[in-house]
Amino acid sequence: MKTNNSIIGFFKSKCILNEISLLIEKKGMKFFPSNNIEDFVEKTEQTSLLIIDITTKKEMLKFEKILKNYSHYVIFIIRVSNVKTNLFGNVHFIKTPIKPLDFVEQVEKIFNSIERIRKRKRFGEFTFTSSELISHKKGEKIKLTSLESKFLNFLYESKKGYTKKELLTYVWGYNSRVETHTLESLVYRLRRKLESDPNFPKILIQIGNKYILKS
Numbered sequence: 001m002k003t004n005n006s007i008i009g010f011f012k013s014k015c016i017l018n019e020i021s022l023l024i025e026k027k028g029m030k031f032f033p034s035n036n037i038e039d040f041v042e043k044t045e046q047t048s049l050l051i052i053d054i055t056t057k058k059e060m061l062k063f064e065k066i067l068k069n070y071s072h073y074v075i076f077i078i079r080v081s082n083v084k085t086n087l088f089g090n091v092h093f094i095k096t097p098i099k100p101l102d103f104v105e106q107v108e109k110i111f112n113s114i115e116r117i118r119k120r121k122r123f124g125e126f127t128f129t130s131s132e133l134i135s136h137k138k139g140e141k142i143k144l145t146s147l148e149s150k151f152l153n154f155l156y157e158s159k160k161g162y163t164k165k166e167l168l169t170y171v172w173g174y175n176s177r178v179e180t181h182t183l184e185s186l187v188y189r190l191r192r193k194l195e196s197d198p199n200f201p202k203i204l205i206q207i208g209n210k211y212i213l214k215s
Contacts, residue, residue, distance in 0.1 A: 006030035007111065009051040016100065023104040029111055048114050049107065055079045075107065121156050123215045124203055126194065128152055133193060142193050147171065151186060152213065155204075161212035187211065 007029055011017040017033050024031040050067075054060050054076055060083050067074065075092045076085065085091065092110060094103065120127045125137040130149050133142040144152070151171050155162065162170075164180055172182070191198035203214050 006032055007049040007051060007107070008032045008034055009053075010034060011051075011053045012055065013053075016098075019100045020104060023100055024107065027104065027108050029108070049075065049111050051075045051077065051107070053077045053079070054083055057083055060085055075110065121153070123156065123213055126203075144193075147186060148190055148193075151190065155211060155213040159212070159215075161207065161210035163209050164211075167211060 007024060009017065009020065009031060011020070011033065021031050021033055052063055052074065054063070057080075060076075064085060075094060077094050077096060077098060079096045094106065120129050120134075122128075125135055127134045127136065128144065128149070130144075130146075132144055134140070135142065151167070154167065154170050164183055167183055168180070171186075187204060188198065191201050191204050194203045195201050205212050205214055
C-alpha cells in the first residue's frame with residue numbers, strides 16, 4: 001500500500017531493525033529508523049505510526065513526556081513485564097520475543113486501518129468518504145455523487161469558506177456556460193442530505209457571499 005505517510009521505528013537491535021525495515025518497505029510503507037525522539041517531533045505531520053522498543057520504565061517515562069502532546073498511533077514492543085504506560089488513545093502492545101515477519105504483518109494491518117480512517121473526514125454528526133456520508137446520529141449511510149463529494153471536500157479544507165466564483169472554478173472548472181443556479185441546485189441537494197430542515201440550514205450555510213461547512 002503506497003502512501004505519503006511514514007513509520008518511524010526506535011529499535012535497540014540493529015539486526016532486528018534492518019530486517020524489519022526491509023520487510024516494511026517491501027510492503028510499500030515508508031520506514032525511518034531512528035535513535036532520536038526529536039526525529040519523530042520533526043516528522044510528526046508525515047508520520048502515521050510510531051514503533052518503540054521499550055526495555056525499561058525510564059525509557060517509557062521519557063517517551064510518555066513527549067508523546068502526550070501527540071495523537072498518533074503507537075506500537076509499543078514491551079520487553080519487561082512490569083513496564084506500563086499512562087498514554088491514552090491509539091496504543092498497541094506487542095510482547096517479546098517478536099518474529100519479524102509476523103510483526104510486520106501486524107504493523108501492516110494497523111497501518112492500513114489508519115490510512116482508511118484518515119481518508120474519512122468528519123463534521124458535525126457526519127463522516128464522509130469519496131462516495132458516501134455516514135450519519136453517526138442516525139446510523140445511516142447516504143450516497144454521494146462525485147460532484148457532491150468534490151464540493152464537500154473543497155469546502156472542508158477551509159473554515160473561512162469559499163465564494164460562488166471559487167466554487168464554480170474548482171468544482172466545475174468554471175466557464176461561461178455554467179450558471180450560479182447550477183451551484184445553488186447542488187447546495188440544495190446536499191442540504192436535503194445534511195440538514196434536518198434544508199430551509200433553515202445549520203451545517204452547509206451561507207455567510208455573505210461565501211458558503212461554509214460548519215463543524
